[in-house]
Amino acid sequence: MKKIIYTVSALLLGTGVFAQNLVDALRYSDYKITGTARSAAMGNAFGALGGDFTSLSINPAGLGVYRSDEFVFTLDPSRANVDASYLGHTASESKYRLSLDNLGYVGTIRPANTGQSSLVSLNFGIGYNRLNNYKQDMLIEGYNSQESMIDTIIAKTNGINYNDLFYENNPYENVDWDSEMAWQTYLIEPDGESKNQYVARGLYEGEKVDQRKTVSKEGYINEYLFSFAANFNHKFYLGATIGIHDLNYEESSIHTEYNLSDLSQKTVYLDNFSYYQNLKTTGTGYNFKIGAIFKPINEIRLGIAFHSPTFYDLNDRYDYSIVSQTDQGLSQENSPHGEYDYHLETPFRTIFSAAYVIAKKGLISIDYELVDYSTAKLKNGAGNYHFTDENNDIKEAYKSVGNLHIGGEYRITNAFSLRAGYENYPSAYESYAFGADQKNKNADYSAVSAGFGYNQGNFFADMAYKHQMMKEYGTLYAGSDFAKYKIKNDNVIFTLGFKF
Numbered sequence: 001m002k003k004i005i006y007t008v009s010a011l012l013l014g015t016g017v018f019a020q021n022l023v024d025a026l027r028y029s030d031y032k033i034t035g036t037a038r039s040a041a042m043g044n045a046f047g048a049l050g051g052d053f054t055s056l057s058i059n060p061a062g063l064g065v066y067r068s069d070e071f072v073f074t075l076d077p078s079r080a081n082v083d084a085s086y087l088g089h090t091a092s093e094s095k096y097r098l099s100l101d102n103l104g105y106v107g108t109i110r111p112a113n114t115g116q117s118s119l120v121s122l123n124f125g126i127g128y129n130r131l132n133n134y135k136q137d138m139l140i141e142g143y144n145s146q147e148s149m150i151d152t153i154i155a156k157t158n159g160i161n162y163n164d165l166f167y168e169n170n171p172y173e174n175v176d177w178d179s180e181m182a183w184q185t186y187l188i189e190p191d192g193e194s195k196n197q198y199v200a201r202g203l204y205e206g207e208k209v210d211q212r213k214t215v216s217k218e219g220y221i222n223e224y225l226f227s228f229a230a231n232f233n234h235k236f237y238l239g240a241t242i243g244i245h246d247l248n249y250e251e252s253s254i255h256t257e258y259n260l261s262d263l264s265q266k267t268v269y270l271d272n273f274s275y276y277q278n279l280k281t282t283g284t285g286y287n288f289k290i291g292a293i294f295k296p297i298n299e300i301r302l303g304i305a306f307h308s309p310t311f312y313d314l315n316d317r318y319d320y321s322i323v324s325q326t327d328q329g330l331s332q333e334n335s336p337h338g339e340y341d342y343h344l345e346t347p348f349r350t351i352f353s354a355a356y357v358i359a360k361k362g363l364i365s366i367d368y369e370l371v372d373y374s375t376a377k378l379k380n381g382a383g384n385y386h387f388t389d390e391n392n393d394i395k396e397a398y399k400s401v402g403n404l405h406i407g408g409e410y411r412i413t414n415a416f417s418l419r420a421g422y423e424n425y426p427s428a429y430e431s432y433a434f435g436a437d438q439k440n441k442n443a444d445y446s447a448v449s450a451g452f453g454y455n456q457g458n459f460f461a462d463m464a465y466k467h468q469m470m471k472e473y474g475t476l477y478a479g480s481d482f483a484k485y486k487i488k489n490d491n492v493i494f495t496l497g498f499k500f
Helices: 008-012 022-027 037-041 052-055 060-063 151-157 177-184 388-397
Strands: 069-088 089-109 119-135 136-145 189-190 199-202 209-232 236-259 269-298 300-307 309-327 329-334 338-345 350-359 362-374 377-379 401-409 416-425 443-458 459-475 482-500
Touching: 022 377, 022 388, 037 416, 037 443, 037 459, 037 482, 052 060, 052 119, 052 209, 052 236, 060 119, 060 209, 060 236, 060 269, 060 300, 089 209, 136 482, 151 177, 151 189, 151 199, 151 300, 177 189, 177 309, 177 329, 177 388, 236 309, 269 377, 377 388, 416 482
Parallel strands: 069 136
Antiparallel strands: 069 089, 069 482, 089 119, 089 136, 119 209, 136 209, 189 199, 209 236, 236 269, 269 300, 269 309, 300 350, 309 329, 309 338, 338 377, 350 362, 362 401, 401 416, 416 443, 443 459, 459 482
């Protein structure tokens, strides 16, 4: 049996109970907004530009740039593809999706008497932006003669008297669910005369198994926002956004192992088993953003924005089951449905922005976002649980990063524009943690994008193509070899807008 090395990567697809831990903290703190087609095409570098509904979630001062009322919505048909390499075998899986990534209305109010006031307008915005889209399918497969998920279950079962593994004697009270389910489905048995040490039943050392895991993810984080901004002399803009987050995340996985040995001569054998896991996390959160944009001269725009932590109130629902085919026939054991309430506080964010307008024909824009993922905190668990150990893990595993957004636009005619952009999110993982090098220390995320826009009076239409790339490592279960994932997302984004 292999020694289990504790790394952050090992938690990404590892087996066991769905406990609230550092993986959840990063998953719900790491926002990658899609934005309108114009914003997406320009790498979402809109902190100093404004005049786009995406900016209400980046720098709310950008709302003050609007000079008319506007209604806008964005459709995003996309494809998520994952190539997974494990034990020399590569498998691919993809998933298509269609989402409404943004919907909003902006209103402009001009004071009746502006002759003696620097205030040009007061603007408000209401709607939502999608901050995360979790939809993804994965398939991982490889042939293994060195280890099985059963080894991991045995490691946590050793030391437990086998009488306590019978459900009727101790129904999930002091025994890990994995142990009880493995016992009831004939995956483990006592080692000789021992009453508390175990071996795999019907799967012998050196036998090769086909290990296969499928993972299906669904869900999103939507930010419903209420924004206000003021325009002073078309040179200085102030804004604020109250964000209400709607979080929905679902993950279902099936880990299956098929015994590739000849079973015809055996009286005790394991043919195959499948381990099922289901998780659904729902909740709401709220945050507050303030920002400013300053134009020292008409060609230069400087912006700064501060995002408070998002304070989430979350609920996890989860269950597990094992189905096995052995010499005892078909067996199945299910865990009870679990449920847990807790809070999450995401990191504080600061965004610095600058843009340069080139002779009213083009522009270049840059946003730099600072976020320290080690400051995320799990809080207020059921039963007054304080998550002290989990929060210490978060501090050790994650670090502060600077996310970069670069965008450009060139106006070919008064009505038609071309755009391009680039985004880079460095890995949130420390290089070394928990006594081991972290496999995901270089798990950077990047995106390249391009698009065009057509603006004719009171109507505009934008289109963008965005290609997202990421590499990361994870395990099929705690203690397994690492699988390498190449993740690619392709978005074709359409935005329609109407001005009044």
